[in-house]
Amino acid sequence: MTDLYEKYGDAAERMLHFVETRTTDQAPDVMRVPVADYLSAERWQKEMDRIFLRLPLMLALTIELPAAGDYKAATVLNKPVLIARGKDGKARAFLNVCKHRAMHMAPEGKGNCARFACQYHGWTYANDGKLIGIAEASTFGEVDRATLNLTELPCDEAAGMIFVILTPGLSINAREWMDGMYEDFAALKLETWYYHKARPMDGANWKVAYDGYLEGYHFQAAHTNTVATRTPSNRATYEGFGPHIRLGFPQNSIVDLKGLPREEWGRQENHGFDFVRMLFPNFSFFLAPEMCQFAQLFPGPKPDQNTTVLNYIFPSKPETEEGLKALDEMCDFFYNVVLEEDYFLGLKVQNGLESGALTHQLFGRNEPGNQFFHKWLAYYLDESGQTPKPVMKG
Numbered sequence: 125m126t127d128l129y130e131k132y133g134d135a136a137e138r139m140l141h142f143v144e145t146r147t148t149d150q151a152p153d154v155m156r157v158p159v160a161d162y163l164s165a166e167r168w169q170k171e172m173d174r175i176f177l178r179l180p181l182m183l184a185l186t187i188e189l190p191a192a193g194d195y196k197a198a199t200v201l202n203k204p205v206l207i208a209r210g211k212d213g214k215a216r217a218f219l220n221v222c223k224h225r226a227m228h229m230a231p232e233g234k235g236n237c238a239r240f241a242c243q244y245h246g247w248t249y250a251n252d253g254k255l256i257g258i259a260e261a262s263t264f265g266e267v268d269r270a271t272l273n274l275t276e277l278p279c280d281e282a283a284g285m286i287f288v289i290l291t292p293g294l295s296i297n298a299r300e301w302m303d304g305m306y307e308d309f310a311a312l313k314l315e316t317w318y319y320h321k322a323r324p325m326d327g328a329n330w331k332v333a334y335d336g337y338l339e340g341y342h343f344q345a346a347h348t349n350t351v352a353t354r355t356p357s358n359r360a361t362y363e364g365f366g367p368h369i370r371l372g373f374p375q376n377s378i379v380d381l382k383g384l385p386r387e388e389w390g391r392q393e394n395h396g397f398d399f400v401r402m403l404f405p406n407f408s409f410f411l412a413p414e415m416c417q418f419a420q421l422f423p424g425p426k427p428d429q430n431t432t433v434l435n436y437i438f439p440s441k442p443e444t445e446e447g448l449k450a451l452d453e454m455c456d457f458f459y460n461v462v463l464e465e466d467y468f469l470g471l472k473v474q475n476g477l478e479s480g481a482l483t484h485q486l487f488g489r490n491e492p493g494n495q496f497f498h499k500w501l502a503y504y505l506d507e508s509g510q511t512p513k514p515v516m517k518g
């Protein structure tokens with residue numbers, strides 16, 4: 125763990141340097157990404173098939189279903205998904221579909237129950253997915269019950285997060301998948317936090333939206349009176365871990381770190397600098413001094429659309445109504461910044477891409493996070509397996 129805070133300290137030192145010298149982390153070259161990558165239905169389908177249906181997606185925090193019997197049901201990329209914690213304490217994921225005649229089992233949302241009863245004809249399932257009861261079984265006829273359990277999806281829980289792969293039968297290891305970000309997330313002890321709420325937001329193509337989370341170059345122009353009042357534009361550190369990225373954003377107050385011993389700097393997250401933690405392909409975790417907002421981006425239903433779920437968590441639950449109301453106001457403020465200053469802009473970008481004005485988008489040397497992300501997309505989309513794994517050159 126010491127190591128982790130040493131790395132944070134090194135990042136803080138670089139952020140301070142960037143602020144003092146008006147520089148930033150840079151990629152070796154400018155990168156061009158074809159506009160067609162954002163518009164083509166064929167490309168979009170490939171992204172679904174090779175990325176979203178094959179890689180672990182962070183679909184719930186442990187604190188959303190902490191107790192045995194807790195569940196969360198949601199539609200993810202048009203698939204009904206049920207995550208349920210069994211009597212044994214293990215979180216499992218299933219297609220939320222009854223094996224009789226395909227009715228959705230659990231209603232969307234969260235809850236706690238000992239078993240799920242189908243709303244159509246009343247078949248029942250345990251929260252480990254086993255078929256328990258066929259209604260009026262004596263009249264139904266012979267069936268092999270062992271083949272009628274809920275269809276299980278690969279699911280693994282680590283560092284207070286539950287990852288699911290939307291294709292049955294693939295292997296999953298959340299800790300390995302998180303790579304160097306595992307330690308980082310584990311240190312946050314997310315399993316002890318308070319989950320306040322989630323709010324969805326519609327936006328442009330998922331990559332248009334995700335690109336906005338991957339750089340701080342737009343802070344001054346796009347967030348003049350909000351983000352930019354605390355965080356200078358175009359000063360950021362980028363660290364790659366597998367396909368994941370930790371971005372470091374200095375605050376204007378980062379110069380105050382100089383009043384502290386250097387070995388303390390790594391412990392000052394949110395006091396002079398902030399991190400945004402990105403998990404490929406669609407997760408962005410922003411830990412701010414006042415609150416934590418994390419985004420899950422879900423492409424579709426068409427290539428020019430995504431739905432982003434913005435989630436709000438806090439270190440602890442306030443004891444009073446006023447305290448809870450204050451959290452709501454804070455969440456709404458940050459939600460509106462994303463809506464009015466990022467996603468609003470994203471819709472214009474989407475339209476701009478569709479206009480035919482550009483054949484390629486440009487990602488500057490000062491946008492290494494975007495470059496890294498697009499290179500990892502290319503890596504996963506390459507069926508030939510010839511593309512090497514991208515590395516971040518800081």
Ligand code: FES
Nearest residue numbers: 222224225242245
């Ligand atoms: S579809 Fe579920 S019991 Fe018939």
Ligand SMILES: [Fe+2]
Nearest residue numbers: 336347465466
């Ligand atoms: Fe932004």
